[in-house]
Amino acid sequence: MTASPNPSTHPRPARRWLPCVAAIALLAAPLPPLWAQAAPQLAQAGDTMDPPGTIARLSQIEGAVSFAPGDTGNVSDTGAAASAWAPAQLNRPLTAGDRLWTAERSRTELHIGSTAVRLNAQTSLDFQSLDDNTTQLRLAQGTVRLRVRQLFPGQRLEINTPNLAFVISQPGDYRIDTDPAADTTRVVAQSGAGVIYGDSGTPINLGNQQQASFSGTSLTPAAPGAAALDSFDSFDSWAMARDAREDQSVSARYVPRETVGYQQLDNYGDWQQDPGYGPVWMPRAVPANWAPYRAGHWSWVAPWGWTWVDDAPWGFAPFHYGRWAQIGPRWAWVPGRLAPRPVYAPALVAFVGGSNGGVNWNISLGSGAAPRPAVGWFPLAPGEAFRPAYRVSPRYVTRVNNNIVVNNTVNVTNLTNVTNVYRYQRQPAAVTAVSTSDFARGRAVRDALQPVTATDLSRAQVVNAAAERTALPQRPQMRERPPAAVAAALPPAAVSARPVVDSLAAQRQDRQERQDRADRPDRDNRSEARREDRRDRPQQAQAAAPANAAPAVQAVPAAPDRRAEEQGRRAAQRTQEQQVQQAQQAREAAQTQARAQQQQEAQRVQRDQERQQRQQQDTARLQAQQAQQAQKEQREQRERLAAQQAQAQAQAQSKSQAEQRDKQQQQQREEARQQQRAQQAQQAQQAQQSQERNQQRQAHEQAQRQQQEERRQRAQAQSPEERQSSRKAEAAAAREARNDSPAPPNRQQ
Numbered sequence: 131m132t133a134s135p136n137p138s139t140h141p142r143p144a145r146r147w148l149p150c151v152a153a154i155a156l157l158a159a160p161l162p163p164l165w166a167q168a169a170p171q172l173a174q175a176g177d178t179m180d181p182p183g184t185i186a187r188l189s190q191i192e193g194a195v196s197f198a199p200g201d202t203g204n205v206s207d208t209g210a211a212a213s214a215w216a217p218a219q220l221n222r223p224l225t226a227g228d229r230l231w232t233a234e235r236s237r238t239e240l241h242i243g244s245t246a247v248r249l250n251a252q253t254s255l256d257f258q259s260l261d262d263n264t265t266q267l268r269l270a271q272g273t274v275r276l277r278v279r280q281l282f283p284g285q286r287l288e289i290n291t292p293n294l295a296f297v298i299s300q301p302g303d304y305r306i307d308t309d310p311a312a313d314t315t316r317v318v319a320q321s322g323a324g325v326i327y328g329d330s331g332t333p334i335n336l337g338n339q340q341q342a343s344f345s346g347t348s349l350t351p352a353a354p355g356a357a358a359l360d361s362f363d364s365f366d367s368w369a370m371a372r373d374a375r376e377d378q379s380v381s382a383r384y385v386p387r388e389t390v391g392y393q394q395l396d397n398y399g400d401w402q403q404d405p406g407y408g409p410v411w412m413p414r415a416v417p418a419n420w421a422p423y424r425a426g427h428w429s430w431v432a433p434w435g436w437t438w439v440d441d442a443p444w445g446f447a448p449f450h451y452g453r454w455a456q457i458g459p460r461w462a463w464v465p466g467r468l469a470p471r472p473v474y475a476p477a478l479v480a481f482v483g484g485s486n487g488g489v490n491w492n493i494s495l496g497s498g499a500a501p502r503p504a505v506g507w508f509p510l511a512p513g514e515a516f517r518p519a520y521r522v523s524p525r526y527v528t529r530v531n532n533n534i535v536v537n538n539t540v541n542v543t544n545l546t547n548v549t550n551v552y553r554y555q556r557q558p559a560a561v562t563a564v565s566t567s568d569f570a571r572g573r574a575v576r577d578a579l580q581p582v583t584a585t586d587l588s589r590a591q592v593v594n595a596a597a598e599r600t601a602l603p604q605r606p607q608m609r610e611r612p613p614a615a616v617a618a619a620l621p622p623a624a625v626s627a628r629p630v631v632d633s634l635a636a637q638r639q640d641r642q643e644r645q646d647r648a649d650r651p652d653r654d655n656r657s658e659a660r661r662e663d664r665r666d667r668p669q670q671a672q673a674a675a676p677a678n679a680a681p682a683v684q685a686v687p688a689a690p691d692r693r694a695e696e697q698g699r700r701a702a703q704r705t706q707e708q709q710v711q712q713a714q715q716a717r718e719a720a721q722t723q724a725r726a727q728q729q730q731e732a733q734r735v736q737r738d739q740e741r742q743q744r745q746q747q748d749t750a751r752l753q754a755q756q757a758q759q760a761q762k763e764q765r766e767q768r769e770r771l772a773a774q775q776a777q778a779q780a781q782a783q784s785k786s787q788a789e790q791r792d793k794q795q796q797q798q799r800e801e802a803r804q805q806q807r808a809q810q811a812q813q814a815q816q817a818q819q820s821q822e823r824n825q826q827r828q829a830h831e832q833a834q835r836q837q838q839e840e841r842r843q844r845a846q847a848q849s850p851e852e853r854q855s856s857r858k859a860e861a862a863a864a865r866e867a868r869n870d871s872p873a874p875p876n877r878q879q
Contacts, residue, residue: 183262183471183472183473184243185242186224186242186257186260187221187240187391188224193237194617194618195217195231200227217617218230221391222439223431224260226261229255229257229626230253231255231621231625232250232251232619233251233252233619234251239372245278246369247267247275248276248372253269253274263284263286268630269289270292270308270625271628272308274306275303276303276305278301279301282471291308292313293313293328294327295630296324296325302320303322304318305318310624313346314344317341321338330347379392379396384465386469386472390447392447404462412457421461423438426439426575427439428572435519435602437476447463451478453466453510454511469533478510480507480555482505482587482590483506483591483592502565504565504566505566505569506582507561507563508552508555509560516530561582564580570606571606577748615741615742616738
C-alpha cells in the first residue's frame with residue numbers, strides 16, 4: 131500500500147476567497163460593539179494558549195466500545211472509575227486525556243486528521259497528548275493498526291506501550307501488539323519507518339518491511355512469535371478493506387484528507403457545483419423541518435467549551451468545518467477553500483439572547499407555559515466570521531476563518547449594524563431554541579425543541595460570548611450533570627494503572643536532571659550559608675546582651691511531684707478516650723457516608739439505566755425514522771420502476787397491436803388483390819367461352835345457310851315431287867337439330 135498524494139494537489143474550482151491578510155485586516159479594522167468588547171481579550175494573545183486545531187473522532191464502532199472523558203481524571207475509587215465510562219459516540223470529539231476500551235469481539239476506528247487508527251478487541255488506548263504538533267497515544271493492552279497518510283514538518287506521532295515507545299517518522303502502515311501477560315510488545319512496519327525507544331539503551335530504527343519484538347523496558351529482544359511479516363488475520367483484512375474504501379472516497383476530491391469526518395459524506399449525500407459557492411454537499415435524507423445544528427445535543431468538551439454533537443452518522447465534518455447555505459428548499463454544506471490542515475471548531479454557529487447580550491431571552495416553551503430563559507442558535511452562512519466563545523489569539527481567529535467565502539451577497543467587512551450581518555438570524559426555520567436548563571444538561575434537541583416566531587427573533591440579539599464569559603450557560607457541577615449511560619464493558623483495573631514507556635517524558639526528565647546538576651553547586655552553597663548563619667545567631671545574641679542582664683527564661687530543676695504526675699496520667703487517659711471516641715465517631719460517620727454513597731450510587735445506576743433506556747428509545751426512534759425514510763424511498767423507487775415497467779409494457783403492447791393491425795390490413799389487401807385477380811381471370815374465361823360460342827353459332831349458321839343454298843339449288847334442279855320430299859326431310863332434320871342443340875347460358879352482370 132502506498133500513501134496517497136498530498137491533498138493540497140487536488141484540483142479546486144477557481145473561486146474568490148477571503149485570504150489570510152483580509153482576515154487579519156478584519157480583526158484590525160473598526161469593529162462593531164460585538165467585536166469591540168472582545169478586542170481586549172484578543173489582544174492578550176501572550177496570556178492565552180490557543181486550543182489545538184487537530185481533533186480525533188470515532189468513525190466506526192463494531193460491538194461494545196467504551197469511552198471515558200479526560201476531565202474525569204484517573205480516579206482511584208472503583209465506583210467513580212466505573213461511572214466515568216460510557217458507551218462511545220461517533221461524533222463526540224476526542225482530545226487529550228480521553229480513553230477508549232474495546233470489549234471482546236469488538237472493533238473501532240478513529241481518525242486523527244488523515245491518520246486512521248484502528249483498535250482490535252480488548253484494546254486500551256488513551257490520548258496522552260493531542261495538538262497540532264504532537265499526537266501521543268498510550269497503548270496499555272491490545273492491538274492497533276495505523277494508516278499514516280502524511281506527516282507535516284515538526285509533527286510527532288508516538289505510541290507508548292508498557293515495553294517501549296514507538297515514534298513514527300514516515301507515512302506508512304503500522305501494527306503494534308501489546309501482550310501484558312507475556313510482557314512483550316511487537317511492532318510491525320509494513321511500510322514506512324520509525325524509531326523505538328526504551329527506558330535505557332540506544333534507540334532502534336525500524337525500517338520498511340521490518341518487525342521487532344521486545345520484553346521488559348530495556349529493549350530486550352523477545353521471540354517474534356508465529357506471526358510472519360506477510361501474514362494477515364481478520365483484523366488486518368478488515369483494516370485494509372477500510373483503507374481501500376477510504377482511498378476511493380469521492381469527497382476527498384473536494385476537501386483535504388485532513389478534514390476529520392469526510393469519509394462518511396460519500397454514503398449519505400451528493401456533491402454538486404454551485405455557481406456562487408463552488409462545490410457544495412447536500413444530504414440525501416433529513417427529517418422534516420430539519421436545519422443544521424438541530425438533530426443532536428450540546429456537550430462540554432475542554433478546552434473549547436460547548437461543543438455540538440450531531441446524531442447523524444455523517445454529522446461531523448459539516449458541523450465543525452465550512453459553512454451552511456440554503457439553496458432553494460434544501461440546505462447545502464459549503465466547505466469553502468479549506469487549508470491543507472483545517473482548523474477544528476466546536477460549532478460554527480452564532481447564539482442569540484436578550485437585549486443585554488446575555489442569555490436572558492424569554493420565550494414560551496409549550497402551549498400555555500410561562501416564559502422561561504432560553505438560548506437559540508443558527509448556522510453561519512458563507513462569508514460570516516466565526517467568533518470563538520473561548521479565549522484565543524487573533525492568529526487563531528484568522529486560521530479558523532481561513533475558508534470564508536466572499537461573494538456578491540455577503541460583505542464580511544461591513545459589521546456596523548450587527549442585526550443585518552447574519553443571513554439566518556431572523557429566519558424561524560433556521561433558528562433552533564431550547565430552554566437554558568435543557569441546553570446546559572445536554573438534552574437531545576429534538577426532544578426539547580420549541581418553535582420560535584418572528585416576533586421572538588425580532589427582540590433577540592446576537593450573544594457576544596467572546597466578550598462576556600457568562601453570556602452562555604455555564605457548565606453544571608458534577609452533581610448537577612445528568613448521569614451518563616452505563617458502559618457495556620469496562621477495562622480491567624490494572625490497565626489504567628499500568629505504566630508505559632514515554633520518550634518525551636524521558637527527554638524532559640533528562641533535561642531536568644541536567645538543569646538540577648547545573649544548579650546544585652549554587653543550592654549547596656546557599657544551604658551551607660544558611661546553616662552557618664543559624665549556628666552563629668545564638669552566639670551573636672549572647673554577645674550583644676548586657677553582661678548584668680538576666681536571661682528571659684531560666685531553667686530550674688523540677689522536683690518530683692506525684693500529684694502532677696497523676697494529673698498528667700489522667701489527662702493522657704482522657705485524651706486517649708477522646709481519641710478513641712473521635713475514632714468511633716469517624717468510623718460511624720464513614721459508615722454513614724458509605725451508606726449514603728451506596729444509596730447515591732444505586733440511585734445513579736438507576737438514573738443511568740433510565741437514561742440508557744431513553745437513549746436506546748431515542749436511537750430506536752431515530753433508526754425507525756431512518757428505516758421509514760428508507761422504506762419510503764424504496765417504495766417510491768419501486769413505484770417509479772413499476773410505472774416505468776408499465777409504461778414500457780404499454781408501449782410494447784401498443785407497438786405490437788399496431789404491427790398486428792398493419793399485418794391484418796396487409797393480409798386483407800392481399801386477399802382483395804387475389805379476389806380481384808380471380809374475378810378478372812373468371813371474367814376473361816367467360817369472355818373466351820362466350821366468344822367461342824359465338825364463333826360456333828356463326829359457323830353453325832353459315833353451315834345452315836350453305837345447306838339451304840345447296841338445297842335450293844337441288845330443289846331447282848328437282849321435280850316438284852322431289853322438292854316436296856326434300857323439304858320434309860329438311861324440316862325433320864331442322865327439328866332434330868333444334869332439339870339436340872344446348873340452350874345458351876345467361877350472361878353475368
